[in-house]
Amino acid sequence: MSGVLGTYSEHDAEEAMRLVGYGLRPRLRPHRDADYASLVRRYDEEPAFEELVRKSAAGLGLRVIGITQRAGAVFGALPGSVFETKLDLYARQARQAHQREAERVLHGIAHxxxxxxxxxxxEDLADDGYVGQAMVPTVDNLVRHLCQELSERVAGSEENSDPMANAPELERAWRVYLRRPEAGSTSDGRVAPPSTEAIVGKALRYLVDQGMLTETEDDERPVKVYRTTGRYQLQVRELAAVEVYDELLRLGAPAGHAAGDVVRVSDSGTLY
Known part of the structure; x- marks a missing residue:
């Protein structure tokens, strides 16, 4: 690679695209592949190569969220990109129903x-070595707690017909969420799709498929535990800048409600 930023050889371009390709394999990590690890080191050590990777990703409709040995290459979709996943499409895939807007809200709040x-x-989000965890009942209970909190706020303000000025998105969401049953069952004993636990479960499995979480069994209870990866931590660091996420934490999402405990959801309804 030339010492002048922006001048690259064919070999450089090939390596940059190979690193982007590794990032599109969400379950692969650099410690499992020597070539992947070598390219991540080059990205970290050579500013010109970093610039080439960023330009290559942008040409495909991707932006670099972060590239580290722990997380691998993590990308987000640029607006209009073929890689963009809209929440309404995600919700329709998860549950074919006529209440598409309601499904969109429910799946967004679950994430x-x-x-x-x-x-x-x-400090958990800032600590590169931190591993968080979640379970379906934990997440569902958290959302119901927050919904009740919002319900009481609205009742106390005597403005039931208008969204609260400081959290309009959440005020709309709690009404939809609380109308759904926590869990239901089909004739063969599975959790019914309309239930909130089913929606949370779908969101957690989606994150596993995207390399954001890992799935294990709980030794003491018949429930699955989902643990975070470095890839997910980088994604959530971006999500932390979204106003509605900050409002969730202010309402009471801290550690007291996380039992041992994308995706980014943007204002435009995009699931990253």
Whole structure:
């Protein structure tokens, strides 16, 4: 690579695109692949190569969120990118229903609550070695607690017909969430899709598929435990800048409600 930033060889371009390609394999980590680890080191040590990787990613409609040995290459979709996942599409895939706007709200709030459960304190999010965890009942209970908190706020302000000025998105969401049952069952004993626990479970499994969480069994209870990866931590650091996520923490999402404890949801309804 030339010493002048922006001048690259064909070999440099190939390596940059290879690193982007590794980032599109969400479950692969640098410690499992020597070539991947070598490219991450080059990205970290060579500013010109870092610039090339960023430009290569942008050409594909991706932005670099972070590239580290622990998390690997983590990208987010630029607006209009083929990699962009809209919340309404995600919700329709999770549950084919006529109440599409309601489904969109429910799935969005589930993802926000998972992030708040896994990283309940700013210092947890800042600590590169921290591993958070969440379970379906924990996340569902957290959201119901917050919904009740919002309900009481609205009742106390005597402005039931208008969203609260400081949290309009959440005020709309709690009404939808509380109308859903926590869990239901089908004829074969599975959790019914309309239940809030089913929605939370879908969100957690989606994050596992995206390499954001790992899934294990709880030794003491018949419940699955989902633990965070470095990839998810980088994503949630960006999510922390979203106003509605900050409001979740102010309402009571800290450690007291996280049992041992994307995706980014943007204002435009995009799930990153």
């Amino acid at each position: 926000l609550a998972i992030a708040a459960c896994c990283f309940p304190r700013p």
